[in-house]
Amino acid sequence: MTATPLADTLRRLLGPGKPEVTCETCFDLLDQYVDAEVLGQDADAAGPGLRAHLDGCPACADENDTLRALVAFE
Amino acid sequence: MTQRAGTDVDVAAQTGPQPAELDEDSARWMSSLRSTGARRDQAVADLHALLLRAARFEAGRRAGGMPAADRDDLAMQAADDALMQVLGKLDTFEGRSRFTTWAYKFAIYEAGVKARRRIWQDREVTLEAESWSLIPDTGSGPAAEAEGRELLHALEDGIRTALTPHQRNVLVALAVTGVPIDVLSDRLGTTRGALYKTLHDARRKLRGHLGDQGLAVLADGYVKETR
Structure with a gap:
């Protein structure tokens, strides 16, 4: 489902509106979060607050997408 | 490497899994x-x-x-x-x-x-928070457009009045004009984490400003009148 322009604008301006980790903590946890995702485990338990951060930080989200794609490809 | 970015940030810092045996x-x-x-x-x-x-x-x-x-x-x-x-x-x-x-x-x-x-190496990054508008981004039917315009006007007002100049510049650059956070951190001589903290604080202030106007944004993007 594609976000409407308004919803996308709101997301960028207002962020996730939930408790989230910092970029530094996101980087620290990203590998275990992605491994949990790819292995079908509870990724949120591996990185509480990380999903919300990925919703609010495009750069960290890009890294998550690439890492997941790379790991899933192997 | 952990650094706090706000009162509701770093929820994972003390709850992450314990070290495991190596595969x-x-x-x-x-x-x-x-x-x-x-x-x-x-x-x-x-x-x-x-x-x-x-x-x-x-x-x-x-x-x-x-x-x-x-x-x-x-x-x-x-x-x-x-x-x-x-x-x-x-x-x-x-x-x-x-x-x-x-x-x-x-x-x-x-x-x-x-x-x-x-x-972005040859592109100029301007931090003039005067030359932007949120309004052209709207448009998905008359009712939604009217609701969206009202909300975006409230957001514009919040950006101009509720934020510090630094918060306003960072929010506009990252969330309105689409400058990548690493590019902005490079130009400002700071870090991604420090800029994201500023963005996080600005977003929280904006949500507070909307709340003061009797508006709340739901997870699906719809606006709810709170009074």
Whole structure:
């Protein structure tokens, strides 16, 4: 489902509106979060607050997408 | 590396999983990289090749329009930098993920940052928070448009009145004009984490401003009157 322009604008301006980790903590946890995702485990338990951060930080989200794609490809 | 960015940030810092036993492949990597002589040299060469593969993958995703030679040069620099980081942080690897996943993230980070900065290297980043408007972004039917315009006017007002000049400049650059956070941090001489903290604080103030106007934004983007 594609976000409407308004919803996308709101997301960028207002962020996730939930408790989230910092970029530094996101980087620290990203590998275990992605491994949990790819292995079908509870990724949120591996990185509480990380999903919300990925919703609010495009750069960290890009890294998550690439890492997941790379790991899933192997 | 952990740094607080706000009262509701860092929820994972004390609740993350405990160190785990290394899987067989990760144990082999660690053993080889901690060895000496030819065995370690080979392990370092293998690690560089692994990092280069990840860096090329990320460079291809972020800088697909870049000439192939430049993209490959970028990936090689990213792999070189990531190799130094991985070797320097080897003792911090606790086996909470597979070693290769852990190592990949350094190469992906380096390649992504380098790609964004390379793409923006000749583009001007203006921090003039006067030359922007949110209104043209709307438009999905008359009712939604009217609701959206009201909300966006409230947001514009909040951006102009509720934020500090620094928060306003950072929010407009990152969330309105689309400057990548690594590019902005480079131009301002700061870090991604510090800028994201500013963005996080600005977003929280904006939500508060909307609340003061009797508006709340729901998760699906709809607006709810709160009074």
